[in-house]
Amino acid sequence: MIQSPGNLLEIRDLKKTFSIATGLFSRTLTLTALDDINFTVRQGETLGIVGESGCGKSTLGRCILQLISPDQGQVLWLGQDLTRLSGEDMRRRRADLQIIFQDPLASLNPRMTVGEIIEDPLRELRPELNRTERRARVVRIMEAVGLLPEMINRYPHEFSGGQAQRIGIARALVTEPKLIVCDEPVSALDVSIQAQILNLLSELKDEFGLTLIFISHNLSVVRHVSDRILVLYLGRIVELASGDEIYGDPKHPYTQALLTAVPIPDPRLARQRNIDALKGEIPSPINPPSGCPFRTRCRHARPRCAEIRPPLEQLENGRLVACIRWREIEAERALEAAPGG
Numbered sequence: 001m002i003q004s005p006g007n008l009l010e011i012r013d014l015k016k017t018f019s020i021a022t023g024l025f026s027r028t029l030t031l032t033a034l035d036d037i038n039f040t041v042r043q044g045e046t047l048g049i050v051g052e053s054g055c056g057k058s059t060l061g062r063c064i065l066q067l068i069s070p071d072q073g074q075v076l077w078l079g080q081d082l083t084r085l086s087g088e089d090m091r092r093r094r095a096d097l098q099i100i101f102q103d104p105l106a107s108l109n110p111r112m113t114v115g116e117i118i119e120d121p122l123r124e125l126r127p128e129l130n131r132t133e134r135r136a137r138v139v140r141i142m143e144a145v146g147l148l149p150e151m152i153n154r155y156p157h158e159f160s161g162g163q164a165q166r167i168g169i170a171r172a173l174v175t176e177p178k179l180i181v182c183d184e185p186v187s188a189l190d191v192s193i194q195a196q197i198l199n200l201l202s203e204l205k206d207e208f209g210l211t212l213i214f215i216s217h218n219l220s221v222v223r224h225v226s227d228r229i230l231v232l233y234l235g236r237i238v239e240l241a242s243g244d245e246i247y248g249d250p251k252h253p254y255t256q257a258l259l260t261a262v263p264i265p266d267p268r269l270a271r272q273r274n275i276d277a278l279k280g281e282i283p284s285p286i287n288p289p290s291g292c293p294f295r296t297r298c299r300h301a302r303p304r305c306a307e308i309r310p311p312l313e314q315l316e317n318g319r320l321v322a323c324i325r326w327r328e329i330e331a332e333r334a335l336e337a338a339p340g341g
């Protein structure tokens, strides 16, 4: 399998649907959670994944880790397609790919001590380690995430949300993974604690040489941690670019609209942000719009946007955008921004 050097992960033509049973005549409907997903994750980067609730962020994270199976497409890990591995081979791989969940307390077994929770993945994924080695590693990881080793025999309910998330991070780290999918890791935490956990993740990334996929609906959070950002809308990639490009020069009207929710202190941009602000409801993924999925909420949409499924176009510097009108929109916005525009 050919894979570009420097890429840890390559997602090709990924699609995931869910069957939804309706009460009505026991009909089954198909919900397309992800479609036509293509992107790469580079060794050592943090890739942010953003979009509104229901756009497919968690489903994408879970498909990458093979916690759920995609309908089609490839998940190439260092060139090896994870979707084709047997259950046993994937179990062995799992030490390399870990996940941190949104709700730390709900994701920890209340009947296990902190030490047992962190040690648990080692029993299955690092069978070569004996009990003493496992315990030594648990203590080392607890210290790395800022938990005192004397907390090892305590139970999850004795911890605050922020401390519980440190336990979740320790559990993910203990197998020495190469990639961690962080699925809304700070959304359930007090704002005052969020920065501590984000700082911890970025320190751990450097210390352990990790690659991170950072899922969040909050663009302000993603901005702080991400090298590149992938924007999802209704199960499709609409834009992928560096953090500076996404925040400073968004090309897709959906990205422009999402950014209006991010507080910025520049009053000169306020007018443009009012114009761009996101309006209307997200269409149902059971019956998505024809052509461009965003066209029903896009202030720049034209009749042809209903006819053409916009391809993910690669621009010169490697950034990706899926909008057939992005060049025209750039010109229109420049006129709007001009004095008297």
Ligand SMILES: Nc1ncnc2c1ncn2[C@@H]1O[C@H](COP(=O)(O)OP(=O)(O)OP(=O)(O)O)[C@@H](O)[C@H]1O
Residues within 6 Å of the ligand: 018, 019, 020, 031, 032, 033, 051, 052, 053, 054, 055, 056, 057, 058, 059, 060, 217, 285
């Ligand atoms: N197990 C499932 N069965 C049926 N539909 C599902 C299932 N999991 C997800 N979906 C649907 O797939 C779509 C994508 O969901 P997903 O949870 O991936 O979105 P998300 O962007 O992570 O949203 P949120 O931020 O609310 O978690 C949604 O329409 C959701 O209702």
